[in-house]
Amino acid sequence: MRDLTLAMRHRSDVLTTVFFFIIVVSLFPLGVGPDAQLLKEMAAGVVWVAALLASMLSLTRLFADDYHDGTLEQLLLVPQPLSLIVLGKVLAHWIISGLPLVLMSPLLGLQFGLEGDALLMLMLTLLIGTPVLSLLGAIGAALTLGLRGGGVLVSLLVLPLYIPVLIFGAGAVTSNAMGMGAEGHLSLMGAILLLALVLAPWASAAALRISLE
Amino acid sequence: MENGLLEIRALACERGDRQLFSDLSFSLQAGELLHVHGPNGSGKTTLLRAIAGLVLQERGEILWNGESSGKEKDAFNRELLYLGHHYGLKFELTGYENLKVFANLSGAEIREHEVEAALRRFGLAHCVELPVKMLSQGQKRRVALARLLLQSSKLWILDEPFVALDAAAVELLLEVIKTHVANGGMVILTTHQAVAVEVGSVQHLHLGQ
Numbered sequence: 001m002r003d004l005t006l007a008m009r010h011r012s013d014v015l016t017t018v019f020f021f022i023i024v025v026s027l028f029p030l031g032v033g034p035d036a037q038l039l040k041e042m043a044a045g046v047v048w049v050a051a052l053l054a055s056m057l058s059l060t061r062l063f064a065d066d067y068h069d070g071t072l073e074q075l076l077l078v079p080q081p082l083s084l085i086v087l088g089k090v091l092a093h094w095i096i097s098g099l100p101l102v103l104m105s106p107l108l109g110l111q112f113g114l115e116g117d118a119l120l121m122l123m124l125t126l127l128i129g130t131p132v133l134s135l136l137g138a139i140g141a142a143l144t145l146g147l148r149g150g151g152v153l154v155s156l157l158v159l160p161l162y163i164p165v166l167i168f169g170a171g172a173v174t175s176n177a178m179g180m181g182a183e184g185h186l187s188l189m190g191a192i193l194l195l196a197l198v199l200a201p202w203a204s205a206a207a208l209r210i211s212l213e
Numbered sequence: 214m215e216n217g218l219l220e221i222r223a224l225a226c227e228r229g230d231r232q233l234f235s236d237l238s239f240s241l242q243a244g245e246l247l248h249v250h251g252p253n254g255s256g257k258t259t260l261l262r263a264i265a266g267l268v269l270q271e272r273g274e275i276l277w278n279g280e281s282s283g284k285e286k287d288a289f290n291r292e293l294l295y296l297g298h299h300y301g302l303k304f305e306l307t308g309y310e311n312l313k314v315f316a317n318l319s320g321a322e323i324r325e326h327e328v329e330a331a332l333r334r335f336g337l338a339h340c341v342e343l344p345v346k347m348l349s350q351g352q353k354r355r356v357a358l359a360r361l362l363l364q365s366s367k368l369w370i371l372d373e374p375f376v377a378l379d380a381a382a383v384e385l386l387l388e389v390i391k392t393h394v395a396n397g398g399m400v401i402l403t404t405h406q407a408v409a410v411e412v413g414s415v416q417h418l419h420l421g422q
Contacts (some may be wrong), residue, residue, distance in 0.1 A: 070299020073267055078318045079291040085318075213268055 018100045021054040025108045036113050043112035044122060044173035051101050051126060052133065052162050058097045059137040059158070060144075060151045062089065063208065067145050073212060082205040090131075090138045090201065098130030121176045125169040128189045135193075135200035136161045142207035164192060217243050217278060217292060217367045217399055219264070224273035226259050233259050234420055237273070243367070243397040244414065246390070250403075251420030257403040258298070260420065261372050264401065265295040277368075291320070294366035296374060300357045304346035308332055308356040311345060316363050323363060331362040335385065350377040361389055369393065371402040 028046045029039055066072035075085055105126050106119040114122065140158035144150035172185035218240065225235035233256030241247050249257050262268040264275055266282060266289070275282045282289040302311045309328055316323040332341055335355040345353055354377045361369065369390075375383050383406070390400055 068299075069304060070297060070301040071303060073297065073299070074295075074301040074315065075318070076267060077265060077290050077293060077295050079287045079320060080318065081287075 083201040135196040145211035
């Protein structure tokens with residue numbers, strides 16, 4: 001069932017998100033200058049902030065297309081729990097917008113002079129963190145469905161919710177680089193992911209029902 | 214088919230601040246068709262969406278086989294097929310793929326030739342492979358209507374199903390509806406076209422008076 005929802009997505013938006021991510025991240029070394037130590041220190045933060053913004057970019061489209069062509073109301077009438085369908089859609093969103101970021105991140109980390117260990121850690125935090133971005137974003141997208149200027153509103157609603165993920169994600173990379181170990185950060189992120197996995201589809205489903213009235 | 218019974222009790226709906234209808238009660242049994250009449254803005258679409266569960270009613274109850282349709286959502290949705298103003302089609306996919314997606318989501322096992330047969334019945338044999346966005350309005354409507362043939366839902370709720378259809382397709386749709394009602398199905402529909410919907414037992418409901 002989820003694969004079907006996935007097939008319903010069109011694939012043209014993927015590249016926009018990924019290129020946005022690449023360009024934003026690449027701009028920093030150019031702008032800050034070739035100070036290797038400085039770049040190394042800010043690498044995690046830059047990559048993470050870029051990932052947040054990139055995932056925001058595609059969020060508004062998560063439900064909007066289905067809303068406009070009427071497939072969303074048909075999905076509400078399907079004899080399956082709506083939260084499960086939402087979860088399927090979020091999973092699809094993550095695969096097209098989150099996973100490519102995870103895969104690209106080591107390449108971009110190289111620009112900042114990160115080494116093997118730190119690159120792995122960066123990838124790992126993004127791997128845990130980006131699904132949370134998609135899950136939380138789904139709530140915002142569902143709430144602002146059908147509103148004019150919904151895109152800006154989604155950012156205002158969702159970006160504050162991203163802050164914990166950002167802190168622990170970037171923090172894990174930094175503390176790993178300083179040799180303190182990142183287990184604490186990682187397990188907290190894992191906890192956030194599980195919490196979001198349980199609550200976000202349910203909350204988005206409720207928001208969708210309200211938006212469609 | 215097992216028996217179906219839809220009961221509407223003292224239903225009231227508002228849109229904005231305006232009361233569209235109140236204290237609306239009727240019941241619909243297997244093998245019956247309800248034709249909802251009324252001028253623009255009289256609340257026909259809202260009534261149909263309320264029955265489908267897309268709009269929450271202000272007051273009143275909607276009972277399916279004696280159970281509240283809101284509480285027994287999955288059971289009710291399994292028996293329900295709602296086609297509204299929007300086609301509910303993904304324009305990037307072909308008609309065939311669209312139908313397949315819905316059939317799978319509604320949990321029906323469906324074979325390839327059945328989908329093709331349904332499309333052919335609605336005169337779309339030559340555009341099975343075309344994405345829906347390449348089709349005309351009437352053809353899009355036909356693709357959406359082809360779902361009627363594929364899902365074994367008991368209750369059809371059709372909001373203006375005749376819009377954009379040519380004379381031949383209107384005839385065809387009438388025949389499909391007749392067959393459904395004759396087989397013990399239930400249909401609720403609205404239309405502004407002067408289409409004579411004459412099947413077994415027709416109820417008429419006039420809104421906005």
